[in-house]
Amino acid sequence: MFDACGRNEYSQLSGFVFGNNVNQDFSSFKIEDIKRSSDTNSYTFVRESASVKESKIISFQPENYFVEVKHIIRNLSSEVINSSSYSKIERNSLKPPGTEGAFFGDPANFAYLGPVFSTESDNYQKVNLGELEENDFKENSIKGWTAFLEHYFLTAIIPDQENINVFVGKKNKTNEKFSVGVVGRPIKIQPFEETSFSYSLYFGPKVQSELSKANQDLPLAVDYGFLYWIGQPMFLAMQFFYDMVGNWGWAIVLVTLLIKVILWPLSYVSYKSMGKMRQIQPQLKDLQERHSGDRQAMSQAMMKLYKDEKVNPALGCLPMLLQMPFFLAFYWVLIETVELRYAPFMIWITDLSSRDPLFILPILNIGAMWAMQMLQPQPAGIDPMQAKIFKFMPLIFGVMFAFFPAGLVLYWLINSLVSAIQMLMHSPRSA
DSSP states (O other), X not given: OOOTTSOSOEEEEEEEEETTEEXXXXXXXXXXXXXXXXXXXXXXXXXXXXXXXXXXXXXXXXXXXXXXXXXXXXXXXXXXXXXXXXXXXXXXSOOOTTOXXXXXXXXXXXXXXXXXXXXXXXXXXXXXXXXXXXXXXXXXXXXXEEEEEOSSEEEEEEEOSSSOEEEEEEEOTTTOOEEEEEEOOOEEEOTTOEEEEEEEEEEEEOOHHHHXXXXXXXXXXXXXXXXXXXHHHHHHHHHHHHHHHSOHHHHHHHHHHHHHHHTHHHHHHHHHHHHHHHHTHHHHHHHXXXXXXXXXXXXXHHHHHHHHHTOOGGGGGHHHHHHHHHHHHHXXXXXXXGGGTTOOXXXXXXXXXXXXXXXXXXHHHHHHHHHHHHHSOOOTXXXXXXXXXXXXXXXXXXXXXXXXXXXXXXXXXXXXXXXXXXXHHTSTTTO
């Protein structure tokens, strides 16, 4: 499942436990009935022994990624049967192809791979494979779900939300497979009576609108990291603009412009301060020449000049500081949002979630950042080595952006272009 190479095996098992006996010989099930309609296809499987008859009804909905499973067990004996239900997902311990590599490799390197549990005590709890190597997971809860996550995809079990279930996770030492699942409460099946249990499965892409149909907390599986409180609104804004324009690339452009508008009051103060800094550059150079042999006197003279001209040089860093949380949050949005997978933009960009194949956006970013650098006043008294590093920053960022997702580079390009225009508006010529 989710892997054309066949390296990663997933299996979903469910049924009844009789004491310590779990009958996992599913080859003994026989197809009893098949029902097909426009919205649901149902398959009924049956197996029977001297004491019990077990039916398993699996219903698929062609238009979504849900599977409904219902188990019915009938006691054919004259004795009470003690039992409990179970449903679980098993997978091997191999990582998917492409998750090994350096920092600038596949974004899947940074996506979480492993089990997740949602219970009443914690609606989103990661328990990585390493933890299950050491200790089993076990927690009682009425509501919740459990899943195995991969980059862009997940397999989830959503049990009955009205009864107490035991959510479990462990590693099987025999077959070296990991499993997560749900065990129901103990039940007594009276002679010649029957009981049943049901659960839902979701296996497919992490599309938030689809996940929310299965369980209100299942969209948490789309993990935007510690900046989710920024990342989630950014995604919702992108979704809104995508519904308007029908292209994720232009949706990114519009979200970038929206962020610049929201941050405009703070940016305005910063760019206005930069404009004043450029105006007093001749005076700063004069002070540097006059006090070239006395750094303390030069610093005191510059501080007096800043105070007299009502200039705060620290405000020049504000635009970059304001943008960094959005930049980091947007990075996680890009690598976690399956809707952007293979989403095209312009002619040469066919996948906004992967890097620009022709490196056009990184090159344009170098130009945009260089323009910003020309408009930004260089701090007075800066060390010559720092000044050289400062000049090479656009090139350094350009090389980094060559390995980043094209959507992220597009975001930073539009941000840099708008910032350059804002700086130009407050340059000495327009002051």
